[in-house]
Amino acid sequence: MIAAPLGAVTHLDLWGYRVPLKNPLRLGRRTIDERNGLLLEWQQAEGRVVWSEIAPLPEFSRESLQDCIRQCKGFFANPGFEDVDGLLAAVSNALAPAVRFGLESGCLQLSLPLPSPPPIRSCRLLDPDAPIPPDAATATCVKFKVGRGDLETDLDRIRRLLDAMEPRARLRLDANRSWSLEQATELCAAIDARRIDYLEEPLRPGLSYAGWADRTRIPFAWDETLRQDSLPDLDTPGLGALVLKPMLAGLAKTRDLVDQARVRGIRAVLSGAYESNLSLDFYACLATFWGLEGPHGLDTFRPFSMALLQPPRYLEDPVVRPVLGRDGLEHLDRLL
Structure with a gap:
């Protein structure tokens, strides 16, 4: 079990999502009409829930969604860590970038009181x-x-x-x-x-x-x-x-x-x-x-x-x- 500064993580669940796009989206040589990805749901003892995402981008990511699912299951099959720091130390470049992001962003949200998302200037x-x-x-x-x-x-x-x-x-x-x-x-x-x-x-x-x-x-x-x-x-x-x-x-x-x-x-x-x-x-x-x-x-x-x-x-x-x-x-x- 992972012990985080904001409380113990009691469950970690892997979810899949599929969202249709309003219009086809051209990505390099490929066009997609839906976006698929994974979500990690980190549930803590005091009832707090943190979500992080794993969403490789077709044509730009080397890893597929199935690769990410396999890596997530393999990473937690025999966990040799007991807290967030240990989990982060176990995240290596052998994992796909999208999987690393999902794990790292989940741990960051568990460890630090990040500000609420402010309205931000986008291009x-x-x-x-x-x-x-x-x-x-x-x-x-x-x-x-x-x-x-x-x-x-x-x-x-x-x-x-x-x-x-x-x-x-x-x-x-x-x-x-x-x-x-x-x-x-x-x-x-x-x-x-x-x-x-x-x-x-x-x-x-x-x-x-x-x-x-x-x-x-x-x-x-x-x-x-x-x-x-x-x-x-x-x-x-x-x-x-x-x-x-x-x-x-x-x-x-x-x-x-x-x-x-x-x-x-x-x-x-x-x-x-x-x-x-x-x-x-x-x-x-x-x-x-x-x-x-x-x-x-x-x-x-x-x-x-x-x-x-x-x-x-x-x-x-x-x-x-x-x-x-x-x-x-x-x-x-x-x-x-």
């Missing part, structure tokens, strides 16, 4: 295949995917977006590792650098960012690059932000990258990976607890047709959804 995430929505005109920060077609098409959409946005609003572009250095800097030269917050993952895997700062004033940001086997050089000139997805990296690694960004004066931006509202609420708590300024990349709840267990609490402008209660979950196992 408005636009669907690149849909018309520009009216609320983009009033958003202070907008994120838009580029690199799916030719540069001229991207430039036309960027210019129309900037024309629709307030002059002080900032645009974040995400190329998902689509371009050569020459293509990326050609696009940068054709847009107003003062309006661009950063260009996320512009270069194809394996290409060097060494000459980036000599070619453009627009900072670049790393996301997928941070999850490679070896960490890139965080002192590379031109690096402006680390986009951190705790579900895809694990919570401990995310915290380490936050610390490394802070000592270098680089922004750390928390970003969702289409998890449920439960994890997005948790990220809002983390942003406050870790002292991270926004806007963060937490505008990933819009495709969901339902919230899990409770309405989302982190949104400045609430997105109203029906709530899928406990009776809508699938009980998979009692782990403790």
Whole structure:
């Protein structure tokens, strides 16, 4: 049995969820119409319940949902720990990132009185295949995917977006590792650098960012690059932000990258990976607890047709959804 500072954990249950999406969601080469994931329910003796989530993202996570189920059952089959510290010490890189996140985030909630999820500034995430929505005109920060077609098409959409946005609003572009250095800097030269917050993952895997700062004033940001086997050089000139997805990296690694960004004066931006509202609420708590300024990349709840267990609490402008209660979950196992 795990003994936590806030009381003993009497039960730990593994649940599965399946939430239809309002519209099909394109993820890399794949399109999904529902989001599947796992929830860990940590029940304490005094009646307190903590939920944490395990939700690998198709096309971006190496582990499948079945891998995560097997790892959870195996981890607790012969537990050699008696408290939260012991559990965390047993969490190793042999576990998939999503499983590590579920265990680490559950333990953090058990161990610390985290703040309630505050309404938090999020960067408005636009669907690149849909018309520009009216609320983009009033958003202070907008994120838009580029690199799916030719540069001229991207430039036309960027210019129309900037024309629709307030002059002080900032645009974040995400190329998902689509371009050569020459293509990326050609696009940068054709847009107003003062309006661009950063260009996320512009270069194809394996290409060097060494000459980036000599070619453009627009900072670049790393996301997928941070999850490679070896960490890139965080002192590379031109690096402006680390986009951190705790579900895809694990919570401990995310915290380490936050610390490394802070000592270098680089922004750390928390970003969702289409998890449920439960994890997005948790990220809002983390942003406050870790002292991270926004806007963060937490505008990933819009495709969901339902919230899990409770309405989302982190949104400045609430997105109203029906709530899928406990009776809508699938009980998979009692782990403790």
